[in-house]
Amino acid sequence: AQSVTQLDSQVPVFEEAPVELRCNYSSSVSVYLFWYVQYPNQGLQLLLKYLSGSTLVKGINGFEAEFNKSQTSFHLRKPSVHISDTAEYFCAVSDPGGSYIPTFGRGTSLIVHP
């Protein structure tokens, strides 16, 4: 079974600073990778996805992520964060052997301070 590790449970950062949220997954087979964002009392909204092709994936709200197969990582980055980026961020993986069912990490709480 797949597993996803989000190395940081909480990341505090000041507004306009860059941020990286780390994600590693367990499988070495071909996988699909996702980042979702959850604002307080909201559902999960897709930020970006990697299905194939370029390893650098751009998403909404200025976020991007880089797929690194050798490191089995899919870290999320933003060059300059805003207060409104404060939310919970979830990395997820799905693979053909698992019927493409998304498996989620525990989440990283991004806290942006003014």
Added chain:
Amino acid sequence: DAGVIQSPRHEVTEMGQEVTLRCKPISGHNSLFWYRQTMMRGLELLIYFNNNVPIDDSGMPEDRFSAKMPNASFSTLKIQPSEPRDSAVYFCASRTGGPLAFFGQGTRLTVV
């Protein structure tokens, strides 16, 4: 499209009562998932339907939990009897044949 619709958004019930959570997937989607989110365990898959048929229910915690999908546009998750440890946010998600799942707003269940 209105997206995945869950109801109710919030539910407070007493221990021992029956609770039914509802989900309307996105029209045309043929797979549906129920997830539970808690602080302790994060997002856990409870059950997965494909074409209205339960494919994997290994995540259902115990016999008190049951899920149905009588047609392509409706699913329920029932807890009977409910217990305080069932308090969580329950999410429904749907998708077409591809890997991308779309999530509802969730139902926050509190069992007192």
